[in-house]
Every structure is written in C-alpha cells, then in structure tokens.
Amino acid sequence: MPLMIDMTDETDELTPEAFQLVEELLNLTVKKEGKDEDSEVSVTFVTNDRIQEINHEYRDKNQPTDVISFALEEMGEDEIKITGVDMPAVLGDIIISVPRAREQAEEYGHSFERELGFLAVHGMLHLFGYDHMTEEEEQVMFTKQKEILNEYGLER
Template identity: 70%
Template sequence: MSLVIDIIDETEGLKAEAFQLVEALLKLTAEKEGAAQDSEVSVTFTDNERIREINREYRQKDEPTDVISFALEEMDGEEIEISGADDLPRVLGDIVISVPRAKEQAEEYGHTFERELGFLAVHGLLHLLGYDHMTEEEEKEMFQRQKEILDEFGLQR
C-alpha cells in the first residue's frame, strides 16, 4: 500500500523529523484502514492566525483550532463521481494543522509535541477516510481507532 503525501510547512519552522513522523503515521493509518492503492493526501502546517481564517471561512467559527480536514470526494455528505477516473489515484483531500496549537495542546495534555502532532495527523486522515465524531458512538469509535494506531506506532499517551 502506498500513500502519496504532499507536505507544506507554511511556518517554515518544523524539522525533517516532524515530516518523517507524520508521513510514517499517515502511511500506517492508510494501510490499517485499507485506503486505495496510491491514494493522495495533502498536509499543510500553518499558524493559529491562518487556521483561524480557514475555520471562520469554512466552519463559521472565528477561532483557531488544531486540525481541519477537507475531503475532496465529499460534498454535503455525497460523494462526487468523476467519469473516466478509474486509472487516476484517489485524492483523499487536505489536512491543515496548526503547529502553535499542537505545541499548546501537547503541554496542556502533558505529552510530547510529536505525540500531539501524530494525533492530529491521524485524526485528520481518519476524517478523510469517513470517520466522524458528531455522536458519542462515532466519537468513541474514532478515538479508539486513533489510540490503536498511535499505540502501535509507539506514541502512547
């Protein structure tokens, strides 16, 4: 299983190890979830102000958040069908992570920045793969799956 990952660091402050961690975790998650061969995902690391703008524009919440996912194949809960796309890779969508928020939350939760960054990346990809946490049952399922993947990777809390 291969996952094509495009990483953009708008903060210009992350080290190569952070990219490698996120890439490895996303590949593990895609493998565990049975994502289509050669699926693609984009990950953007940004600051609180930029993620606040995105949150305000797309979710009508005027506050910074930790992670936002944009699934390409969904629109208002319905999948978009693209004719003649059988040989094209499946583009899952975009994940946007606030680096300052990840650092704040790592400190708040008493674990490493790497663990928080990994959690947010896995959380974002699971959203792109159809998981949600709108109900208590969905939240329990999604957070259990995140924990299993992070534990297997060695990023326990």
C-alpha cells in the same frame, strides 16, 4: 505504491523528523483502514492566525482550532465521480496548526511529536468519513486513533 503526501510547512518550524513522523503515521492509517494506498493527500502546517481564517471562512467559527480536514472524495447528491487510469484517488486536505499542537502537547503533558501525530491521524480519519459528533462516533474514532498511535509507538 505508498500514499502520495504533499506536505507544506507555512510556519518553517518543523524538522525533517516531524515530516517523516507524519508521513509514516498517514501510511499506517491507510494500511490499518484497508484503504487504497494509491491515493494522495495534502497536509499543510499553519499558524493559529491562518487556521482561524480557514475555520471562519469554511466552518463559520471565528477561532483557531488544531486540525481541519477537507475530504475531496465525498460525493454530493448530483455529482459524478471522475476516475482515470493510473490516477491516484485524491483524498483531500489536512490543515494542522503547529502552535496549537505545541500548546496542546503541553496542556496534555505529552510530547509535541505525539500531539502532531495525533492531529495527523485524526485529520486522516476524518478524510475517511469518521466523525465525533455523537458519543458513539467519538468512541469509534478515538479508539482507532489510539490503536494507530500505540502501534506506531506514540502512546500517551
């Protein structure tokens, strides 16, 4: 069963092709990472104002950003994992700023599709526990991103 993806476009700017691109890239990321395909993820496409609100509320950074991920499978110290028969694992939420993706595509000199794909893969890898707080972590995460995007055909 493929990854269950709940996508919401609060900007009303994305095309069906953009939704398909994100869906295919997230499924490829799950496959490449050897993760359980019987999982669920939520992807919300928002404005810069909305992502700034989220960034301020949850990360105490009062500025827009390109993508934010909230992993739901991370277990706290005293938490108990609840599972059930035939229940998909809920990976978490990915929130992408569509205007920021457009700005960065122009800034980096590649297509909006390439930037949108990059942000989706980046967000998904965060849900799998990857980070880029150190040079070593960044090297691992960015190499994985590049491999997935290149395999899909979204090279820079």
